[in-house]
Amino acid sequence: MNKKYAIGVDYGTQSGRAVLVDLSNGEELADHVTPYRHHVMDEELPSGVKLEHDWALQHPQDYIEVLERSIPEVLRITGIAPEDVIGIGIDFTACTMLPVTAEGTPLCFLEQHIDNPHAWVKLWKHHAAQPEADALNEVAAARGEKWVRRYGGTISSEWMLAKTWQILNEAPSIYEEADKFVEAADWVVGQLTGTIVRNSCTAGYKSNWHKQEGYPSEAFFKALDPRLEKLMSTKLRGAVLPLGAKAGELTETMAAKIGLQPGTAVAVGNIDAHAAVPAVGVVTPGKLVMAMGTSICHLLLGEEEREVEGMCGVVEDGMIPGYYGYEAGQSAVGDIFEWFVEECVPAYARREAEEAGENIHVYLTRKASELKPGQSGLLALDWWNGNRSVLVDTNLTGTMLGLTLLTKPWEMYRALLEATAFGTRKIIEAFHTNGVNVDELYACGGLPQKNKLLMQIYADVTNREIKIAASKQTPALGSAMFGAVAAGSAKGGYDSIVDAAKKMARVREETFKPIAEHVAVYNRLYEEYVALHDYYGRGTNEVMKRLKEIKAKASE
Template identity: 65%
Template structure:
């Protein structure tokens, strides 16, 4: 009897599930679910106005993707859940949200439904640009050597400018939340009950290094004294390598996906980076360009080098055993859509 895996891709406007035969690689069934809330860039669901350059999403949409697409591919194919041996996901990044210790998003709490900072900050949320500018200035002034790993500049789309903006504009949200998590890791948490951070987003989006860890408390304290212990206070959970099993499907998640409890679930990944092994790149010196809302260019190497202008280099950030180099353009498909 053939065995199958399911991959779920979370994009900017929709989520897609694909059911694949592990022996042949054939795509047996595909299902797409459009996010009901789409991208919130002018108002929240209750009408609260958003400022310029905001881009938010609602985490309920991500759970609904699982509940609609996975049962659909099972129905289309007629495949038994007994024959599905694993589930993998990928996500846009850096797409982040504040949650409680049990994983509950703050926007699910009645008292914060009108607070924009309680929602998911989508990868293309650019309202933290002033924080990114200040972070880069301070890093240069302090001579932080990690800055060169990111081409000399940290983007406003990444973890710490967004987190700093949240702290400054909504300190009550910062105090209330227990974790600030990548959506890529949050959906795995919801499926398995296991909280972990994937090495890809930690490395490319949160200034984490496999050997050196995060920047120092001194650096974060120089941004804002309240951020001195940000790693311990808001990011404190294990970081797992790509390709590893994160956990198994819980009884609750099995009910809304239609899969069996105990089905293996992989560590989360990023929507572009996950494509490298899919196109059979398994070594250095081959570049992959993923074109969509944005465009990412990825290349594997056997040594770590700093390259001016690149987005980042991360050990094991794309494939285990290699240094993954990333560059690209943030506005591509969006630009064409604007025309």
């Protein structure tokens, strides 16, 4: 048998990328990134229709463009014969959802809906369904719904139920016309195979599906809103297939467009961060994987189902079969650094960066590394896009304390790096104190490759050694592994993700180890972080929410 390969396609927030992987050793032979032509639409639709606050949409055509550009490109670069590519796997941000017709056509592709924001893809970070999420949480609490405990006690506005209900409330005609609401992960897989099937990972973490119990009851949905009673058996209907299963095979039409063989195995979709877990070789408990990019997802395996404050969810077989997969997260990390770089860097710093031939992140990081922990005198809360864990509150906002007339931009940049590390420590402590051990840290995603100072700060703040993924495209590698499992060993792939991980997963030799003096200073700063976190985040002072209200009134 010739050497066999698989392609993993990872859909991030700003771009999608394909990676072609050698199945014998996990070596990534080529990767190609296609940025989304329409980016994140958070101010207006392509037609110019304005969006309200907290909206974040995407264009489904951009997802197809990733397949059509990046897959032929990795084949061209490597010269590998399409018949030797035996599987494809897809991972996606989630819950990134869209309404589709019975044929699977996105409603936003239809002329009559083009100007309706609700017809478009709602990106994971679309936070405008917060009123629905609040009502969902109230009703669930009043009814004593036990399933909510698997989600840290709170349902997020980022998830399927809140987003779907927002559509029903604000655009009932779109709700009616949608044959189904689907995760973008499942929609793209459906574009490849011709049939949409749901995957257990997004269904479990984002649509509150449970392997034994299924979806929450109709009685719950009826109590929410009588129009939602049959939501699960109508608009969210469809078989839920486990990770590693084959969703179907590549259609003739799609094969011709992307340069692969018709009949190639396509794995069921996955969440981007979750696909990274086997790709760094994590197939047992105690090892926290941090997928670090625009946001951070924290992923951990456990032997049993436990309750942890503010976790995003625990799903049986949600990452690796045989274990409970725990997820927590921070809804902005790289995004906060980007905000700072775009909105807060003075002209003199930009000039200096340009003279040094550095991009602003690199310049600010170099200057920030000259500071010792604590030396900036600053402390920030990392809530620029709300707090996902452990407070689960998208209405919280960012803050920085300790500013003076002498504060420099790189000091502020460092305080933001540190704030995100404190947020991660809070999450680790929530797991640890609830009996889900965190013994080792693994990092993957764009940030560990871009910023060593950030990784050292994380090691110092958490007082744990951090191993770094060898892959530059870890979720895509994980997806390729799932593609190989969908193909199976008879075709040259693998029969389980654990087998695939043994052969294909890798971490770098270089690790980041905590430095004792830094740990001591950060322990003190972390105490202050927790005090501030609880003061603004647990109801002592609701000023952040009052400011939002005042702002909303003033913008009417």
